[in-house]
Amino acid sequence: MKPFDPRIIRTVPEARGPLLALGTAGAASGAATIATAFALTGVVVAIARGTGLRAPLAWLAAIFVVRALLAAVTEYVAARAGAAVSTALRRRLLAAWAGAPHTGSDSSATRLTLATAGATSIEPYVARYLPALIAAAVVPAAAVAALIFVDWPSALVVILTLPLLPLFAALIGRTTAEQTQKRWRALADLSGHFLDVVRGLPTLVNYGRARKQLPVIADVNERNRAATMGTLRLAFLSTGALELLATISVAIVAVLCGVRLAHGTMPLDTAMLAILLAPEAYWPVRRVGQEFHSAADGVLAFDQIADAIDAASATNSPGGSQSFTVRMSDVTYCYPGAEGAVLQGVSLASDAGLTALTGPSGVGKTTLLEIIAGLRAPDAGTVLAPACHLVTQRPFLPTGTLGRLLALGNDAEPAAQWAALRAVGLDGFVAALPDGLATRIGDDGFGLSAGQRARIGLARGLLAPESVILLDEPTAHLDAESAELAHSAIVDLATRRCVIAVTHRPELVALADQHIDLSAPEIAGAARHTTRSAGPR
Structure with a gap:
């Protein structure tokens, strides 16, 4: 865990301007802090000597106003x-994850x-720690420089004791990093398990096993609580240690x-x-130690996020031509941790x-589409494909209007x-809605049937600008009449694009220009296919 990772400037260009503004405000605040010490000294000396207070008080009030403005600007x-x-x-x-194949090196959690x-x-991390x-x-450098000018013996005490604070902070920070990593792993375990439970909740409820997950979630939550309390305990102890060291150092200057x-x-x-100047040399270092604990999660998270972006960028292939x-040539793929390949030498x-x-369930049809789309990287073999639009068996439908759902990935x-709605037979349904395309739909298409969700996904595929459209069981949830409409839309789309569709419907297979059976014995050498003569559509 680095106190400052310079990758934040490269990874997030939006941070450059604010960091420059914060640095300028920090330097100005340091100058104002030193000026405050001189102004306050002038007021105290004027009182002690009985001289005029108007000028010292005016300077002190002006500096306080400047410091307040600088603090407000810094906070904003x-x-x-x-x-x-x-x-x-x-x-x-x-964006980096979306543009790179999922190699299974990191879990969904x-x-x-x-x-x-x-x-x-x-x-x-950005708002407080930096x-x-x-x-x-x-500020410490400016305070020490002013102390050397004012009283060099006091400056010598500060110079000798000030390095102890970052030294102790570094030693404590190492332990903090270990505690933060433990807490982060516990949080990832809790998030992953909770996500798995939510995904499988309907199945668990149907089989009466939902309550059986409560002790498991409670155990993972307890580990997360213990790790969090350990980190907080260390933060309080380290803050107390830094405060004690700084107090003793300032006391030495005061006694001297x-x-x-x-x-x-x-x-x-x-x-x-x-x-007055001695505490200002220690206070910024103490504040860094305090803020480090509140930003420790951010330091660790940014390190992992930057690594993930760099790794994904390294595996991103440049966008292919239209x-x-x-x-595909001799492609082999095996799921991480599984025995045996789901695809073996496919071309x-x-x-x-x-x-x-076509092929029976489990033969690797969906996996093949994901490899073509670049969502998975093959273990062996080569894949050459331009930009693709993948319509999955359960299309992604976030909360929003129907128009927004149809416009995802296109203009x-x-x-x-x-x-597009007319082509898939949904125009009448949408027209009958009170708000038409402006009708809001719940998360994951809540309020729509499985067939309607599938047809919206297919309509989005018809609108996609990519030259290759991948369809995974596009008519699995449709009745015969709706499937016939969808088949007509797919065939029409194939006159303008390359369309690869996974299907169990013989009607769609009969309309295809090429049929590939992944269950054929010859699949190990080259995809078995039958070609249909292209006639008028």
């Missing part, structure tokens, strides 16, 4: 920067934790100045300045037109959306 910029960096980092992380709690934890770190780099002042070897204004050709060639993939206008 830091808060905006935290939210902007967190949002931008989450967007880049999701890890990805979920990084994209949600991990990206959110970056906010205190400003404190910038102030710690500027008091003794010299009592013996008449040090003037009042010099002693007052030394006593061609209609898909080529196929598909151009513009309709290719039907289709309402007229084109109505045409």
Whole structure:
């Protein structure tokens, strides 16, 4: 865990401006802090000597106003920067994952934790820890320089004791990193298990096993609670240690100045300045130690997110040309942790037109589509394919209007959306709704039947700009009449695109230009296929 990871400048360009503004504000705050010590000393000396107070009080009030303005600007910029960096980092992380094949090196639980709690934890790291770190780099040096000018013996005490604070902070920070990693793993376990339970909740309820998961979730939650309390306990102890060390150091300066002042070897204004400047040399370092604990999750999360973005970017293949050709040669794929390959030496060639993939469940049809789409990387063999649009068996339908659901991944206008709905036989249903395309749909298509969800996914495929459209059981939930409409739409689409469809319907197979049976014995060498003469559609 690095105190400051320079990758944040490269990974999130949005952070450059705010960090520069925070650095400037930190330097100005340091100068204002030193000026406050001089102004306050002037007020105390004027009272002690009975001279005029108007000028010292005016300077002190002006400096307080400047410090208040600088503090407000720092808080505002830091808060905006935290939210902007967190949002931008989450967007880049999701884009990197979307553009790279899933190799199985990290679990869904890890990805979920990084994209949600991990990206959110970056906010205190940027909004509080980094400003404190910038102030710690500027203010102590300025305070020591002023002390050397004012009273070098006091400056010598500060110079000798100040390095002890970052030394102790580094030693404590190492233990904090270990505790934070334990807490992070516990949070990932809890998130992953809870996600699995939510996904399988309908099945668990149907079989009466839902309550059996309560002790397991409670156990994982207890481990997360114990790790969190351990981190908090360490944070309180380390903060107390830094406070004690800084207090003793300031006390040494105060005692030294008091003794010299009592013996008449040090003037009042010099002693007052030394006593006021000494705490300012320690306070920024103490604040860094305090903020480090609140930002420890963000430090660890950013390190993992940056590694994930770099790894995904390294595996991203450059976007292919807008061609209609898909080529696979001797592709082999095995699920992580599974014995035996689901695909073994598969080769196929598909151009513009309709290719039907058939075979029994479990033969690897969906996996083959995911490899073509780039969602999975083959263990062996080569895949050549342009940008693809994959319509899964359960299309992704977030909360929003029907128009927004149809526009995901394309820039289709309402007229084109109505045409796509008409092609799949949903135009009458949508037209009968009170708000038409503006009708809001719940998460995961809540409020729609399985067949309607499938047809919306197919309509989105018709609107997709990609040259290769991959369809996974597009008519599995449709009746005969709706399936016939969908088949007609797919055949029409195949006149303009390369369409590869997984299907169990012989009607769609009969309409295909190429039929590939993944269960054929010859699949080990090359995909067995039958070609249908292309006639008028």
